[in-house]
Amino acid sequence: MAAKTRFEYLSVLDHMHQVLQPRTYVEIGVRFGTSMQLALPGTACVGIDPAAEVRYPLPRRTRIFNSTSDDFFATHDLRSELGGRAVDVAFIDGMHWFEFALRDFINLEHAASPDSMILVHDCYPIDAESAARERSTKLWSGDVWKMIVALREHRPDLVVTTLDAEPTGLAVITGLDPTSTTLSARCQAIIDQYADVPFAAIENDKAERLNRSPADLATVDALFPRPFRTENEALLRAGRALRLPTRAQLRSRVSRKRAVPAS
Secondary structure, eight states: OOOOOSOBHHHHHHHHHHHHOOSEEEEEOOTTSTTGGGSOTTOEEEEEOTTOOOOSOOOTTEEEEOSOHHHHHHHOOHHHHTTTOOEEEEEEOSOSSHHHHHHHHHHHHHTEEEEEEEEEESOSOSSTTTTSSSOOSSSOOTTTHHHHHHHHHHOTTSEEEEEOOBTTOEEEEESOOTTOOHHHHHHHHHHHHHTTOOTHHHHTTHHHHTTEEOOOHHHHHHHSOOOSOOOOHHHHHHHHHTOOOOHHHHHHHHHHHHHSOOO
8 A cells, every 4th residue: 555645734733743842832723722732742832712622631831822813912922921932833723814814924923033933724725615715615724825825925035835735735934034024014905915816816826826835744844944852752752642631531531421321
């Protein structure tokens, strides 16, 4: 059987944590904690989600803010929340409208360093229906793809690569400049520029416009910056496996036991 070469986005995220071992990790759009649980021990994590329902064990140094990302950045200093450190790696997986993703990127870049990396989910849509602003399909990526087109036009200094990871893509953005004001100064103009652009405008040359790249490990490793830590990977993975379950998991286990009829 041939080895699988097109990885699911969570597999890419897992590989990223193991290879880069970020000291700090920020996630916008936590939901159940499915992706945040991949962070390794010792990583200072911040999760931002107005409706988080964490069901998985997270790193001990994790703080979840039940807030929209716009409200969070308006009232918090992200570096302070990370103990004074810059953001090593961030993952944008929040509201599936490009203007939200764009503002999230701007705020995260300001709190990052030139060696940091920002990942963006849902930016390589399957078709016009799932790429629409209004949800009409079970699998919905929205118009986050517009942010990739906008970054490549307005910030050519960034290295923006869209991995064709299942199911709807994962962008890898490096070459960050925390001092840049290009996007913040043009933010509303960029939003207005792309507001009415339909998916049909890029459908025929989607791979080129979004700088599509295969989601195999060789490609992924070539895109990653240098590791932020160099601790023993096996020990870190073991530490992750030994995490205590969350209260939500414990409640779920109790509920399942109560639901089992007596014999």
